[in-house]
Amino acid sequence: MAENKKETGKNDAGKEAVLPPKSEFSEWFNSIIDIGQIMDVRYPVKGLYVWYPFGFGIRKRVYNIIRDVMDNSGHEETLFPLLIPETEFMKEADHIKGFEDEVFWVTHGGVTPLDVRLALRPTSETAIYPMYQLWIRSHADLPLKLYQVVNTFRHETKHTRPLIRLREITSFKEAHTVHATWDDAKNQVDEAVGLYTDIYRQLSVPVLISKRPDWDKFPGGDYTIALDTIMPDGKTLQIGTVHHLGTNFAKTYDITYENAEGEQEYANQTCYGISERSIAALISVHGDDKGLVLPPAVAPIQVVVIPVLFKDTTEAVMKACNDVVESLRKTGLRVEMDASDMRPGAKYYKWELKGSCLRIEIGPRDLEKNSAVLVRRDKGEKQFVSLDGIAETVGAELKQMADDLYTTAEEKMNAMIVPCETVEEVVAQIGKGVATLPWCGCEECGMKIEEETNGSILGTPNLETEIKKGKCPGCGKEADQTVYIAKMY
Numbered sequence: 001m002a003e004n005k006k007e008t009g010k011n012d013a014g015k016e017a018v019l020p021p022k023s024e025f026s027e028w029f030n031s032i033i034d035i036g037q038i039m040d041v042r043y044p045v046k047g048l049y050v051w052y053p054f055g056f057g058i059r060k061r062v063y064n065i066i067r068d069v070m071d072n073s074g075h076e077e078t079l080f081p082l083l084i085p086e087t088e089f090m091k092e093a094d095h096i097k098g099f100e101d102e103v104f105w106v107t108h109g110g111v112t113p114l115d116v117r118l119a120l121r122p123t124s125e126t127a128i129y130p131m132y133q134l135w136i137r138s139h140a141d142l143p144l145k146l147y148q149v150v151n152t153f154r155h156e157t158k159h160t161r162p163l164i165r166l167r168e169i170t171s172f173k174e175a176h177t178v179h180a181t182w183d184d185a186k187n188q189v190d191e192a193v194g195l196y197t198d199i200y201r202q203l204s205v206p207v208l209i210s211k212r213p214d215w216d217k218f219p220g221g222d223y224t225i226a227l228d229t230i231m232p233d234g235k236t237l238q239i240g241t242v243h244h245l246g247t248n249f250a251k252t253y254d255i256t257y258e259n260a261e262g263e264q265e266y267a268n269q270t271c272y273g274i275s276e277r278s279i280a281a282l283i284s285v286h287g288d289d290k291g292l293v294l295p296p297a298v299a300p301i302q303v304v305v306i307p308v309l310f311k312d313t314t315e316a317v318m319k320a321c322n323d324v325v326e327s328l329r330k331t332g333l334r335v336e337m338d339a340s341d342m343r344p345g346a347k348y349y350k351w352e353l354k355g356s357c358l359r360i361e362i363g364p365r366d367l368e369k370n371s372a373v374l375v376r377r378d379k380g381e382k383q384f385v386s387l388d389g390i391a392e393t394v395g396a397e398l399k400q401m402a403d404d405l406y407t408t409a410e411e412k413m414n415a416m417i418v419p420c421e422t423v424e425e426v427v428a429q430i431g432k433g434v435a436t437l438p439w440c441g442c443e444e445c446g447m448k449i450e451e452e453t454n455g456s457i458l459g460t461p462n463l464e465t466e467i468k469k470g471k472c473p474g475c476g477k478e479a480d481q482t483v484y485i486a487k488m489y
């Protein structure tokens with residue numbers, strides 16, 4: 001059924017809700033999704049939501065960045081069918097176990113029952129790999145690096161939320177690559193982690209990279225590297241995953257190639273995915289009490305020009321404002337002018353809520369000095385700039401804003417990662433951020449630590465960070481690994 005009122009951002013009286021403070025993050029997020037015109041949560045199927053055009057404008061630019069990074073790193077975009085026959089879906093045992101509770105099935109064509117049930121893809125390994133089996137013959141066909149941006153369907157039983165946990169994942173970018181050797185696939189995993197880090201740097205979103213523990217890797221995979229970010233409420237959000245599949249799927253789907261010596265070998269594969277959680281992350285990490293704060297690269301409105309009008313100077317001010325709008329648009333910027341008769345304060349509130357990056361105010365006094373007032377959405381302070389060369393000034397300001405958004409978010413994230421030595425210290429830390437803890441690396445201790453801290457092990461740092469010397473809290477042995485623990489979405 002339609003989400004309850006709280007999720008629609010409307011209060012009980014159904015009146016336009018005012019945005020809660022960001023410190024009440026869960027309510028803030030639900031409200032910004034609605035009054036920030038991102039998604040409409042009232043669609044009458046649980047876990048399915050509708051993109052408002054404004055939110056879709058953000059999605060479009062985020063996925064332009066994702067496609068640009070993928071296309072410029074040897075991948076080709078393609079498109080596979082949505083429906084997967086049960087016969088193919090059920091082939092890879094671990095994969096099935098991991099997804100059997102989440103798959104939506106199509107059982108009828110009209111009133112006619114289908115002789116083979118069709119799965120709505122939860123992810124596309126079982127749609128793609130039977131075709132890879134037909135396409136790949138020789139080592140000369142490798143590496144094969146394809147991706148698609150599609151909707152996928154997972155009957156999530158945990159709490160569904162727009163952008164964070166959907167039953168129809170509307171913006172699922174999945175890459176599926178094929179290589180000759182295990183090491184070639186490992187190199188691809190490392191490259192993919194770098195690509196995802198680049199994508200998130202362009203969204204000014206800092207990421208924590210870790211190798212998921214074996215019990216939390218991708219069903220049917222060898223190992224998983226995950227990118228998480230820390231949300232304002234201290235919980236982590238998994239915003240990208242890269243899986244080394246080894247030859248597991250190649251053996252199941254008989255994907256073999258003739259090597260240079262003329263022998264048949266099983267291929268090694270990887271797959272890696274990003275979803276609209278990328279948008280949940282950028283909205284959550286950068287937003288504030290006044291609403292959206294959007295990185296200029298993805299903001300539907302980068303600059304709003306506001307004329308300060310008095311009767312006798314309206315014409316001159318309007319002309320100056322139009323000239324500024326023109327000169328900015330000529331450089332490709334997305335600019336709006338707000339000459340409405342709303343009070344200035346109401347205008348500021350409206351455009352700040354929508355996350356427009358810069359506000360330019362021009363009034364008669366500014367005109368006398370051939371200047372304008374420029375206010376950056378993330379900083380909020382007034383700058384007086386010359387009208388001469390204003391397009392260059394604005395361009396430089398937006399670039400600086402993207403860098404500052406990243407630096408600020410990275411500092412905030414790093415401050416939320418606290419080294420701990422005991423379970424008690426971890427319990428005090430998680431829920432406010434991420435704890436690191438010495439760990440012997442064995443699953444039994446890992447499960448025990450999760451249980452005693454009521455947290456989740458994100459995994460071990462992917463980079464060779466220094467190992468926190470100390471004893472594993474599970475068994476007391478000298479630890480040779482460090483583990484990240486947090487509450488996860």
Ligand SMILES: Nc1ncnc2c1ncn2[C@@H]1O[C@H](COS(=O)(=O)NC(=O)[C@@H](N)CS)[C@@H](O)[C@H]1O
Pocket residue numbers: 122123124125154156163164165166167169173174175218238239240241243271272273274275276277
């Ligand atoms: N229900 C969901 N709603 C929104 N995003 C999701 C959901 N489930 C997973 N994701 C996102 O999709 C990413 C990839 O999903 S996954 O299961 O980890 N990996 C795969 O499906 C692999 N086939 C790589 S494409 C996850 O890292 C997570 O960020």
Ligand SMILES: [Zn+2]
Pocket residue numbers: 439440441442445472473474475476477
């Ligand atoms: Zn141990």
